[in-house]
Amino acid sequence: MTPLYNQLPQQSVSGWGQYPKMESVQIAVHSKRKIRELFSETKRNGLDQYGLITRGLGRSYGDSALAEQILHTEHLNHFMQFDADSGDLTCAAGVTLADILDIFVPRGWFLPVTPGTKFVTVGGAIASDVHGKNHHLHGCFSEHVSSLKLVVASGEVMSCSPQENAPLFHATCGGMGLTGVIVEATLRLIPIASALIAESSYKTANLEETLTLFEEHDNATYSVAWIDCLATGKKLGRSLLMLGEHESREEAVKEEQSQESALQAHKNGKMNVPINMPSMLLNRYSIQAFNTLYYHKQTRTHQTRSVHYDPYFYPLDGLHNWNRLYGKNGFVQYQFVIPKSAGLVGMSRILEAITRSKRGSFLAVLKAFGPQNQNYLSFPVEGYTLALDFKISPGLFEFLDELDRIVLDCGGRLYLTKDARMSEATFKQSYPQWEVFQEVRSQYGADRLFRSRQSQRLGL
Amino acid sequence: MQKILIIGATSSIAEATLRLYAHQGAELYLLGRDEEKLETLANDAKIRGAAEAHWAKLDVNDIDQHASVLQTAFSSVGTFDVVLIAHGTLPDQQACQESIHTTLRELNTNAISTVSLLTWLANQMEIQGYGTLAVITSVAGDRGRQSNYVYGAAKGMVSIFLQGLRNRLASKDIQVLDIKPGFVDTPMTAGFKKGPLWAKPQTIAQSIVKAIDKQRDTLYTPFFWRWIMLIIRNIPEFIFKKMKL
Ligand SMILES: Cc1cc2nc3c(=O)[nH]c(=O)nc-3n(C[C@H](O)[C@H](O)[C@H](O)COP(=O)(O)OP(=O)(O)OC[C@H]3O[C@@H](n4cnc5c(N)ncnc54)[C@H](O)[C@@H]3O)c2cc1C
Numbered sequence: 001m002t003p004l005y006n007q008l009p010q011q012s013v014s015g016w017g018q019y020p021k022m023e024s025v026q027i028a029v030h031s032k033r034k035i036r037e038l039f040s041e042t043k044r045n046g047l048d049q050y051g052l053i054t055r056g057l058g059r060s061y062g063d064s065a066l067a068e069q070i071l072h073t074e075h076l077n078h079f080m081q082f083d084a085d086s087g088d089l090t091c092a093a094g095v096t097l098a099d100i101l102d103i104f105v106p107r108g109w110f111l112p113v114t115p116g117t118k119f120v121t122v123g124g125a126i127a128s129d130v131h132g133k134n135h136h137l138h139g140c141f142s143e144h145v146s147s148l149k150l151v152v153a154s155g156e157v158m159s160c161s162p163q164e165n166a167p168l169f170h171a172t173c174g175g176m177g178l179t180g181v182i183v184e185a186t187l188r189l190i191p192i193a194s195a196l197i198a199e200s201s202y203k204t205a206n207l208e209e210t211l212t213l214f215e216e217h218d219n220a221t222y223s224v225a226w227i228d229c230l231a232t233g234k235k236l237g238r239s240l241l242m243l244g245e246h247e248s249r250e251e252a253v254k255e256e257q258s259q260e261s262a263l264q265a266h267k268n269g270k271m272n273v274p275i276n277m278p279s280m281l282l283n284r285y286s287i288q289a290f291n292t293l294y295y296h297k298q299t300r301t302h303q304t305r306s307v308h309y310d311p312y313f314y315p316l317d318g319l320h321n322w323n324r325l326y327g328k329n330g331f332v333q334y335q336f337v338i339p340k341s342a343g344l345v346g347m348s349r350i351l352e353a354i355t356r357s358k359r360g361s362f363l364a365v366l367k368a369f370g371p372q373n374q375n376y377l378s379f380p381v382e383g384y385t386l387a388l389d390f391k392i393s394p395g396l397f398e399f400l401d402e403l404d405r406i407v408l409d410c411g412g413r414l415y416l417t418k419d420a421r422m423s424e425a426t427f428k429q430s431y432p433q434w435e436v437f438q439e440v441r442s443q444y445g446a447d448r449l450f451r452s453r454q455s456q457r458l459g460l
Numbered sequence: 461m462q463k464i465l466i467i468g469a470t471s472s473i474a475e476a477t478l479r480l481y482a483h484q485g486a487e488l489y490l491l492g493r494d495e496e497k498l499e500t501l502a503n504d505a506k507i508r509g510a511a512e513a514h515w516a517k518l519d520v521n522d523i524d525q526h527a528s529v530l531q532t533a534f535s536s537v538g539t540f541d542v543v544l545i546a547h548g549t550l551p552d553q554q555a556c557q558e559s560i561h562t563t564l565r566e567l568n569t570n571a572i573s574t575v576s577l578l579t580w581l582a583n584q585m586e587i588q589g590y591g592t593l594a595v596i597t598s599v600a601g602d603r604g605r606q607s608n609y610v611y612g613a614a615k616g617m618v619s620i621f622l623q624g625l626r627n628r629l630a631s632k633d634i635q636v637l638d639i640k641p642g643f644v645d646t647p648m649t650a651g652f653k654k655g656p657l658w659a660k661p662q663t664i665a666q667s668i669v670k671a672i673d674k675q676r677d678t679l680y681t682p683f684f685w686r687w688i689m690l691i692i693r694n695i696p697e698f699i700f701k702k703m704k705l
């Protein structure tokens with residue numbers, strides 16, 4: 001095996017936002033044994049002076065999965081065990097959510113929690129402890145993981161769960177790959193009778209109405225709102241709030257007119273953005289037009305429809321490499337959460353700052369989070385989260401520093417898997433358990449081997 | 461339900477192919493030398509929908525074992541609709557130039573072992589009276605080049621052998637498919653810098669299943685290699701010999 005830093009060619013790599021980019025060597029591992037060999041080779045050759053980090057499908061936006069040495073999990077993609085009574089699925093960490101849906105939807109199973117793209121790995125979903133539109137009821141991804149296997153710096157394979165090696169489990173879930181390589185996990189799928197979602201959407205006039213509707217519908221399985229973040233004054237925070245429920249078999253059969261098609265998995269999208277677009281394409285005017293059109297696409301204040309899970313959960317997956325629309329300089333996604341207590345006032349302050357700046361966002365997604373879990377670095381806390389995209393442009397980072405101050409002021413924090421630029425001080429102030437996290441890391445020697453560009457920036 | 465036998469089943473291209481058959485509900489029989497990996501693949505295939513997935517150990521350089529291992533496979537499953545041979549190694553050309561032992565070992569793995577397997581399999585398929593023999597060779601077998609002519613010679617030998625076999629079995633309704641991939645991103649090529657000509661094993665696998673369904677003779681995959689190799693084969697030797705290839 002020759003996975004040595006100086007023997008492999010370097011390639012330019014970036015996260016989904018195409019910012020920042022760096023030169024890295026990339027190694028795809030095939031087995032636990034290969035990972036163990038790689039670690040000892042790395043240490044023996046003094047290559048641990050360079051950062052080493054695991055990478056799944058690279059759907060994190062910033063520099064979480066970037067380092068001089070990148071270990072890919074694409075070949076760790078096997079299903080290991082499935083219990084058709086409980087829905088417990090054991091699989092290797094490089095298995096993608098798309099793959100799980102492909103195989104299990106036709107048999108009547110669905111993911112317990114899913115992010116807004118199905119092109120992520122199980123390992124990536126655990127390491128970022130991702131959330132979906134059902135966070136207020138069902139929490140993060142890791143809350144449905146009963147156990148996982150982690151290759152730690154010594155090469156040893158550790159089993160972790162909330163009962164076994166609990167500190168390591170709570171550091172690894174949400175731990176951004178900084179404790180070791182997740183190689184295997186057992187998660188519990190949920191039964192569904194149909195691949196369709198009954199969607200019900202509300203058009204709101206302003207932020208207050210939006211937040212009130214979230215409260216009123218806190219028993220809906222899925223909920224999310226799209227905010228027109230260019231609307232100002234009395235219209236500030238006007239939104240489309242979308243709720244969803246898995247349909248029953250009867251509803252689905254009625255609509256699809258056949259039993260078989262009720263549980264059809266997604267088809268593979270064919271559209272692709274082949275090259276980086278001129279970033280001029282997304283300017284203040286086109287974004288304004290898009291926002292206005294999107295808001296007015298629904299004319300009534302309340303409407304319902306039945307949609308397949310694919311467009312419902314993954315509206316952007318149909319257009320491959322859509323991130324290239326932002327041009328070669330890339331973009332950042334800014335996702336923050338503020339506690340419920342800061343609610344309306346806090347969110348209004350931030351939205352006002354964004355509208356004032358005229359740095360529009362293509363997508364601004366608002367969601368109410370349920371209670372926080374026990375993991376040291378998981379992002380969600382009970383409150384409201386907003387995610388926006390910003391094209392890289394002069395003055396952007398100064399503006400985002402300004403937003404950081406308001407977010408911190410509200411007692412909030414930023415999502416690590418989206419972050420490419422926050423300061424060490426901002427991070428340490430808003431993730432108070434970072435020291436516990438570091439203790440667990442050093443106990444397993446992880447701090448000396450696993451480092452991403454992000455962890456170095458954040459002083460981890 | 462199709463029954464599929466795969467030799468060198470742990471290869472990335474073979475694995476991507478067996479997944480497509482598993483998804484279709486086929487019964488699989490996997491042969492290879494890495495038992496841990498074979499067990500992983502068989503489990504995975506069953507969860508993906510394979511009716512059954514058997515496996516057994518075979519180091520293809522252990523030629524004395526070929527007949528008995530293959531016999532066991534046929535005895536336990538009965539007949540096979542498709543047999544795919546996928547194993548291979550990419551020799552270090554420089555090392556081969558320095559040692560005839562290395563060269564012979566590489567020729568054994570990439571050519572002689574396959575000839576031995578095919579000899580037994582061809583007779584068996586002839587008795588069975590239907591089915592497909594599919595073998596992964598390479599575009600490298602189309603013309604010798606200084607950078608990898610040991611590998612090229614081995615693959616070229618298998619291609620010619622297959623041509624003859626096809627001629628022999630055509631009247632018996634047995635398909636003999638020669639699969640010639642170009643650059644594929646697999647462990648075999650881990651050390652290479654990848655560019656636009658590189659394909660994923662999944663793409664190769666899809667084209668293999670399609671070529672078997674369509675009863676094709678030779679498959680260049682991805683398709684554009686047919687045209688690239690047409691050009692390469694037609695460059696006059698007096699020019700070719702001076703090129704750095
Ligand atoms: C269009 C889009 C929509 C999204 N929507 C949501 C959403 O709704 N909710 C949400 O929570 N997130 C969302 N995300 C973010 C995404 O879910 C996370 O970034 C996820 O972690 C990406 O998984 P990946 O496999 O691509 O991991 P990568 O991006 O490759 O890696 C992400 C992190 O996980 C670590 N990691 C990956 N694999 C392993 C492993 N095997 N062992 C240890 N560490 C590992 C990496 O080191 C890195 O720190 C979205 C992203 C996109 C592009």
Ligand SMILES: NC(=O)c1ccc[n+]([C@@H]2O[C@H](COP(=O)([O-])OP(=O)(O)OC[C@H]3O[C@@H](n4cnc5c(N)ncnc54)[C@H](OP(=O)(O)O)[C@@H]3O)[C@@H](O)[C@H]2O)c1
Binds near residue numbers: 471474549642646649
């Ligand atoms: N990758 C390319 O660019 C490319 C291009 C053209 C043709 N090909 C051909 O495609 C085929 C598949 O290769 P791949 O690209 O998928 O690479 P791969 O994943 O490295 O597969 C090669 C396989 O051959 C197996 N093998 C080697 N020696 C063996 C032996 N003595 N006994 C049993 N099995 C043995 C290996 O088994 P272990 O897992 O135990 O090591 C491995 O699974 C090969 O014939 C190759 O020559 C590849």
